[in-house]
Amino acid sequence: MNALTLRLSNDDLRHVVQDVDAVQAMATALITRSAGREDLSSLAAEGAAVRNDGETAIYETPEDGERCVMPAAGLRDYRLAVLTALATRHLLVPGVVTASVIGSGFALELQLAVLRTHVPNVSHVAVAVIGDEPLDQAVLDRLDRDGIGYSLVETPADAMFGATLVVLAGSTRLGTTRLAKGAVFVNATGVDLPPALLDGVHAVFVDDPEGLADSDRTFVRTHPGRRRFGRGHRSPSVVADLGRVLAGEHPGRTDHDHVLLVELIGGGTELDPVLAGRIHQAAAAAGLGTFVGN
Numbered sequence: 001m002n003a004l005t006l007r008l009s010n011d012d013l014r015h016v017v018q019d020v021d022a023v024q025a026m027a028t029a030l031i032t033r034s035a036g037r038e039d040l041s042s043l044a045a046e047g048a049a050v051r052n053d054g055e056t057a058i059y060e061t062p063e064d065g066e067r068c069v070m071p072a073a074g075l076r077d078y079r080l081a082v083l084t085a086l087a088t089r090h091l092l093v094p095g096v097v098t099a100s101v102i103g104s105g106f107a108l109e110l111q112l113a114v115l116r117t118h119v120p121n122v123s124h125v126a127v128a129v130i131g132d133e134p135l136d137q138a139v140l141d142r143l144d145r146d147g148i149g150y151s152l153v154e155t156p157a158d159a160m161f162g163a164t165l166v167v168l169a170g171s172t173r174l175g176t177t178r179l180a181k182g183a184v185f186v187n188a189t190g191v192d193l194p195p196a197l198l199d200g201v202h203a204v205f206v207d208d209p210e211g212l213a214d215s216d217r218t219f220v221r222t223h224p225g226r227r228r229f230g231r232g233h234r235s236p237s238v239v240a241d242l243g244r245v246l247a248g249e250h251p252g253r254t255d256h257d258h259v260l261l262v263e264l265i266g267g268g269t270e271l272d273p274v275l276a277g278r279i280h281q282a283a284a285a286a287g288l289g290t291f292v293g294n
Contacts, residue, residue, distance in 0.1 A: 006280065008070040008289040010106055014136065016283045017078060017110060023089075023118050025274040026082045027246050034209060034243025050075075050276045059276035068280035068289075072271060075279070077107040079272050080169070080188040080264055081114035083207050083242070087262040088119050088165055090245050091205065091252050093182045097122045100159040103169030103188075104130040109139050111169045111188070116143055119165075124149040128159040130170040168193075179259045186262045192217055193261075202258040208266025209241040215265050238263075 008016070050059045057072040088097075099122055101111050108129065115122060125148060129135050135152075143150045153159045157177040160166050166185045168174075174193065179185055179200050187193055206212065240250035242262070253260060283289050 003065040003067065004291040004293060005067040005069055006284060006289045007292055008068065008279070008283055010071055010074050012283060012288040013070065013074045013078065013106075013279065014109065014113075014138075016279055016286060016288055017081075017113050018117065018142075019282045019286065020275075020278045021118075022082055022275050022278045023085055025278070026079075026272075027086055029272070029274060030086070030207065030241070030243035031247045032243070034241050034247060034249075050271045050273045052271055057271045057276060059273065059280055061277070066280070068276065068283070070276070070279060074106055074110075075271055075276060077110045077169075078114075078279070079275055080107070081110040082118075082275065083264050084111060084167055084186045084188060084262075085114050085118040086246070087186055087205065087207075087242055088115075088184055090242070091184050091260050091262065092119075092165060093253065093256050095121065097165055098163050099125045099165040099167070100128070100156075100163035101125060101167045101169065102128040102130065102156045102159055102172065103167070105133050105170070107169040107188070109136055111167050112139050112143065115167070116146055116148060122148050122165075124151070126151050126153050126159040126161075126163060128153050128156045128172075130156075130172045181257045182259070184260050184262065186264065188264045190265070198261070200259050201261045202255070203237060203239045204261045204263055205245065205252075206238055206241050206262075206266075207264050209243070211266040212238065217263070217265065 050057055052072050055072055056069050057075045059068045097119065099115060101108065101115065103111060112125065115125065125143060127135065127150060140150055156172055156174050160177050160179065162180050164180060164183050166179065166183060167188065168186065169188050171189050171191045174197055177197065244250040245252040
């Protein structure tokens with residue numbers, strides 16, 4: 001007898017991520033990877049697998065053959081949002097957080113949803129929407145319901161002004177905007193930031209240390225050290241990966257005034273079985289999605 005497959009849409013993911021807590025599971029995965037061990041975090045521990053079938057991610061458990069199909073881009077964007085939450089929780093200066101989130105589409109929505117649920121002490125979020133795709137009002141309503149103020153601003157520069165946390169989830173021109181003292185900047189786009197912006201960055205953290213060897217990003221080509229790469233600008237040094245920070249092997253922030261950049265160089269390319277499994281469980285429990293025959 002063939003098992004049924006639970007098919008989820010982006011709209012289903014919008015609802016289910018409100019109930020999913022995969023932050024600790026992601027932390028375990030990063031620590032495992034950073035220690036140089038085989039990635040045991042999900043595939044071995046939970047016996048699950050996820051594969052990419054074009055535009056969809058197919059999650060399957062070997063024990064009972066249950067399957068869940070979801071948009072691959074949505075799963076990747078959710079992984080980036082969880083990585084963002086982990087980085088900010090461990091690198092932000094303690095205290096009230098004023099955030100700036102710049103991006104577009106579903107990636108922007110997921111960043112805001114995870115920020116709301118997994119980053120403590122956020123008092124206000126300035127949102128800059130890139131492109132013509134409107135932001136789902138329900139996302140903003142949830143911020144308001146949780147006592148987090150928000151403002152929709154016209155430009156990334158307006159959003160970034162004075163923010164202690166800046167999240168970039170969509171490619172755009174950032175100009176020469178300077179970051180506030182002690183800010184954390186998370187770049188989830190996979191695209192290089194303007195050299196002038198890097199001038200104010202003191203240290204870089206990455207999610208995937210193995211990805212440094214294959215990356216052609218500017219900050220990687222000039223690593224280690226703060227070497228000049230044109231027009232008098234300097235590239236900040238990559239000091240550690242997030243796994244080392246989470247494991248307590250690196251202190252992370254060493255000065256309250258330092259501006260820290262988090263480059264998610266591997267977070268958007270992987271389909272994570274842990275996250276897919278959490279989404280599957282939460283969606284099934286909430287009655288979301290549509291069951292179809294295999």
